[in-house]
Amino acid sequence: MKPRHFFVLPLLAATLVLSGCGLWAKLLNHGSNIQPPKPLAEFAPTLQVQKVWSTRIGDGAGRSGVRLQPALANGDLYLISTNGKLEALDAATGKRVWEQSTRTWPGIWPFKRKKPGPDARYAGGPTVSGNLLVVGTLDGHVDAFDAATGKHLWSATVDNEVISPPAIDAGIVYIRTNSGYVYAFDANTGDRKWLNDQGTVPLLSLRGNGPLLAAHGVVMFGSDDGKAVSLRSDTGAIQWQIPITRGLGRSDIQKLNDADDTLQLDGNTLYATAYHGELVAIDAAQGQLLWNRPFSSYVGVGVAGKELVGVDDNSLVWAFSTDGGGDLWKQDALQYHWLTAPAVQDQYAVVGGVEGYVHWLDLSDGKLAARVRLSRDAIRARPVVHGDMVYVEDVKGHVAAYRIAAAGR
Numbered sequence: 001m002k003p004r005h006f007f008v009l010p011l012l013a014a015t016l017v018l019s020g021c022g023l024w025a026k027l028l029n030h031g032s033n034i035q036p037p038k039p040l041a042e043f044a045p046t047l048q049v050q051k052v053w054s055t056r057i058g059d060g061a062g063r064s065g066v067r068l069q070p071a072l073a074n075g076d077l078y079l080i081s082t083n084g085k086l087e088a089l090d091a092a093t094g095k096r097v098w099e100q101s102t103r104t105w106p107g108i109w110p111f112k113r114k115k116p117g118p119d120a121r122y123a124g125g126p127t128v129s130g131n132l133l134v135v136g137t138l139d140g141h142v143d144a145f146d147a148a149t150g151k152h153l154w155s156a157t158v159d160n161e162v163i164s165p166p167a168i169d170a171g172i173v174y175i176r177t178n179s180g181y182v183y184a185f186d187a188n189t190g191d192r193k194w195l196n197d198q199g200t201v202p203l204l205s206l207r208g209n210g211p212l213l214a215a216h217g218v219v220m221f222g223s224d225d226g227k228a229v230s231l232r233s234d235t236g237a238i239q240w241q242i243p244i245t246r247g248l249g250r251s252d253i254q255k256l257n258d259a260d261d262t263l264q265l266d267g268n269t270l271y272a273t274a275y276h277g278e279l280v281a282i283d284a285a286q287g288q289l290l291w292n293r294p295f296s297s298y299v300g301v302g303v304a305g306k307e308l309v310g311v312d313d314n315s316l317v318w319a320f321s322t323d324g325g326g327d328l329w330k331q332d333a334l335q336y337h338w339l340t341a342p343a344v345q346d347q348y349a350v351v352g353g354v355e356g357y358v359h360w361l362d363l364s365d366g367k368l369a370a371r372v373r374l375s376r377d378a379i380r381a382r383p384v385v386h387g388d389m390v391y392v393e394d395v396k397g398h399v400a401a402y403r404i405a406a407a408g409r
Contacts, residue, residue, distance in 0.1 A: 035314075035336040037355060040371070047348065047360050047370040052389070052401040053094030054374075058085030060397025061380070064138060066123045066163045067340075069381035070391050070399060073128035074147060077384075080122035080135055081397050088150065091386070094401060098150040124162035124175070132187055134173050136162025142175050142183075144190060154190030158183055169214035172233060176212050176221060184219075184236060194236035198223055210300065213263045213270075220263055220270060220284065228263070228272045228282060240287025245277035262300035262341050262382065264308075266322070271308060273297040279310065279325060293325040299341035299382070302349060304363050309349045311339045317349065317361060331366035334359060341382040343390065345404065350390055352379025358392050358402070374400050 058081025061068045071078040077091040086100040102120045120143075124136025133147040138161045144153040160179040167174040168187060175183040180198030185191065213220045218239055220230045226245030231238055264271040270284040279295035282288065295318070301310035307328060308320045315337050319328035337353035344350070348360045348369055356377050360370040377394040384391040393399045 037337045037353070038333065038335040040357070041333060043368045043371075045370045046362065046367075048405045049360070049370045049372050050403045050405070051372065052092075052403050054398065054400040055089065055094050057081050057087055057393075057397040057399060059083045060393065061123075061395045064121075064123055064163070066138075067381040068123070068393060068395075068397075069165070070384050070393055071126045071128045071133075071165075072384050072386055072391065074131075076147070077391055077399075077401075078126045078128055078133060078147070079393070079397075079399060080126050082121045082123055082138060084120040084122065085397075086120075086122060086126070086135065086145070086150065088147070091389070091391070091401070100145070100150050125165045127166045127168055129168035129187075132168060132173075134166045134168060136164075136166060136175055136177075138163070140177070142166070142173070142185065142190070144173070144187075156183075156185055156190045156192065165211040167212035167214035167219060169219075170217075170233070172214070174212045174214050174219045174233075180224060182212070182219065182221070182231060182236065184233070196231055196236040196238075198225075198229075210262045213265055215265060216285070218284070220265075222263060222272055222274065226274050226277055228270065228280065230284065230287060242280070242282055242287065242289055244272055244280045244292070245274045264301055264303050266303045269322070271301055271303065273300050273310065275313060279308070279320065281322070281325065291325050293320070295320075299339070302342040302344045304344040304347075304349070307363060309342045309344065309361075309363065311342060311351065315339045315353070317342070317351070317366060319363065319366060329366040331361060331368075333368060338378070340379055343383045343385045345385040345390055346388070348404070350383045350385065352381075352383060352392055352394075354378045356394055358383065358390075360404070370404070372402060374398055 057079040060081050062082045064082045077089045079087045084102050088097040121138040122135045123138045126135045128147050131147050133145040136142050140158050142156040158177050160177040164176050171187045173185045173187050182196040184193040210222050217233050218230045223229050227241045227243050229241045268285050270282040273279045275298045276296050278292045280292040281290040296313045299311050301308045306322050310318050317331040339351040339353050342349040342351050347363050352358050356375040357373050362369045374392050375394050375398045377396040379394045388403050390402050
């Protein structure tokens with residue numbers, strides 16, 4: 001196994017992984033090294049939020065540090081957990097469509113292992129395209145299922161843990177492992193088509209990889225050494241790469257320049273951010289930088305028409321113009337709540353936080369519009385929006401669906 005060293009932000013887990021084999025050690029004292037969340041102020045809601053249903057999926061992400069996020073497709077919501085749970089729910093009602101619960105590898109051996117073991121530790125995904133559902137595991141495997149029935153279709157082996165969602169496009173499944181490799185597999189058979197090695201992975205990087213973004217014959221991602229990268233989908237060769245970090249600081253932690261955030265593609269414009277780096281707009285077809293501005297983030301931005309909304313590394317929420325990146329507004333009411341990447345729902349930005357709250361902010365001025373509490377556990381993954389519904393999952397596997405309506409309706 002290729003060694004993989006990475007730094008976990010104290011707000012996420014306060015740990016340092018010393019090797020890809022999973023040796024954990026204390027890095028920072030959680031209580032003395034990060035600011036406590038800013039007390040939440042009361043406000044008059046301008047948005048009505050109704051909980052439609054709630055459930056729980058296994059142990060959720062547990063102590064893995066992974067940002068598990070539901071996948072919405074075909075009217076169903078797909079969920080995984082690191083203790084081997086895989087479920088499909090009716091997105092409207094929360095009723096279970098099918099479920100898988102296993103501690104053995106389907107399809108890896110000539111027969112299923114009878115001895116229980118921590119084998120199906122689902123962590124990457126789920127990702128659904130058409131009738132194909134794909135997940136990656138902490139044990140370095142990829143599994144594909146029929147999205148309608150949960151039937152296992154194929155398995156593949158990779159070099160390291162998979163903790164970011166796969167991407168599926170034009171009959172190809174793309175997988176990114178925590179050692180810097182990107183794999184391409186045939187979506188029908190699971191046969192490997194190519195492998196791209198990111199090269200030298202920094203000694204320290206953030207725990208987690210942003211999702212791969214596959215479209216228009218390329219696959220894009222933010223690298224551990226602070227670049228936005230585009231690979232050709234047919235060969236895996238680098239099409240272009242653009243640095244989006246500044247490389248400041250003296251210590252290794254101060255020099256941490258990870259671009260593992262969620263990329264956003266709006267037409268041909270790609271938006272990317274980096275920890276200790278910048279917010280950039282890139283012409284994705286040409287690989288040309290359109291504009292950049294200082295902005296340190298480990299979660300990324302959301303796109304709302306002519307506006308970008310982002311969360312910085314202190315959980316201040318910002319809005320920028322897509323035309324040059326100029327400031328529109330800033331909201332500091334959620335400082336140090338270690339917010340998720342923002343999702344855009346109608347005229348609102350939706351974020352989750354470390355104390356289990358879900359917040360809606362008005363995109364016109366950044367003011368808080370509504371707040372609900374899913375649980376007392378941290379929410380780390382970007383909420384999933386579909387129309388007037390939003391789906392949220394916390395680190396313990398609690399999942400809820402909320403419906404919004406303008407106040408007074």
